Amino acid sequence: xxxxxxxxxxxxxxxxxxxxxxxxxxxxxxxxxxxxxxxxxxxxxxxxxxxxxxxxxxxxxxxxxxxxxxxxxxxxxxxxxxxxxxxxxxxxxxxxxxxxxxxxxxxxxxxxxxxxxxxxxxxxxxxxxxxxxxxxxxxxxxxxxxxxxxxxxxxxxxxxxxxx
Numbered sequence: 721x722x723x724x725x726x727x728x729x730x731x732x733x734x735x736x737x738x739x740x741x742x743x744x745x746x747x748x749x750x751x752x753x754x755x756x757x758x759x760x761x762x763x764x765x766x767x768x769x770x771x772x773x774x775x776x777x778x779x780x781x782x783x784x785x786x787x788x789x790x791x792x793x794x795x796x797x798x799x800x801x802x803x804x805x806x807x808x809x810x811x812x813x814x815x816x817x818x819x820x821x822x823x824x825x826x827x828x829x830x831x832x833x834x835x836x837x838x839x840x841x842x843x844x845x846x847x848x849x850x851x852x853x854x855x856x857x858x859x860x861x862x863x864x865x866x867x868x869x870x871x872x873x874x875x876x877x878x879x880x881x882x883x884x
Contacts, residue, residue, distance in 0.1 A: 722747070722760045722803050724842050730763060730779070730805065731846060737778035742766045742836055743848040744808065744857070749870045751839030751848040753877040758869055762796075762804040766820070766831070766849070769809035779805065792821035829857075851878045859883045 727747055734741050743751055745764030750756050767775050769792075776786070779797050784805065788796035794808050810818035816833030835853035838845050849857075851874050858867055863884045871882040 722763045722805075724756055726803060727763055727841055727846075728844055730765075733778050733782060734765075734767075734775060737774050739771045739775045739778065740768050741775070741847065743839070743846055744854070745806070746866060746870055747841070748839070748848040749851075749854055749873055751841050751846050752837075752851055752854070753873050754840045756841075757873050758866065762806050764806045764808065766808045766810050766818075769811050772807075772809055775807065793823065794820075851880055855880065855882050 727743070731741065731743075742748075743764065744766055745762070746758065746760045747763055750758075750760075765775075776797070783799050784797035786795060787798040787804070788794075792809060794806060796804055796806050798804050808820055810820050810831060812818045816836070818831040820829040820831065822829050831849075831853065835850040837848060837850045839848045840846065854874060855871070858871055863871070868884060871884060874880055875882055
């Protein structure tokens with residue numbers, strides 16, 4: 721499991737390496753609502769593709785090794801104790817928006833500049849994806865119970881409409 725302390729450690733490590741990252745997935749939603757609402761098996765991080773070497777090197781120094789390579793879409797690094805970080809490379813435009821490769825090359829995942837926001841984990845301000853971006857990524861598939869839980873948190877905290 722990935723604890724709040726683990727998340728804050730990883731973020732501090734990457735900040736020391738001068739790498740820009742944003743939290744997505746379940747921890748990103750918990751950061752948006754300002755409290756941990758469930759256990760998390762991993763940490764989803766978006767990073768600047770041009771900083772990937774720095775991100776990988778910093779994580780490798782503390783024992784994370786690559787265990788899945790679906791580049792350019794995503795890749796996973798795993799610690800010896802089983803904690804996982806799911807990394808998503810982003811290519812930024814001059815206006816602050818970004819794209820991420822997708823399984824359909826002609827339809828990359830889009831990140832408007834407005835989706836890069838802040839939330840909190842254990843009272844610490846963290847960079848994360850906006851509620852709207854989280855909803856955008858939680859559509860077009862059959863949701864798991866975790867997905868249903870996460871979308872319920874966004875509805876509760878933000879009063880927004882979700883797909884399930």
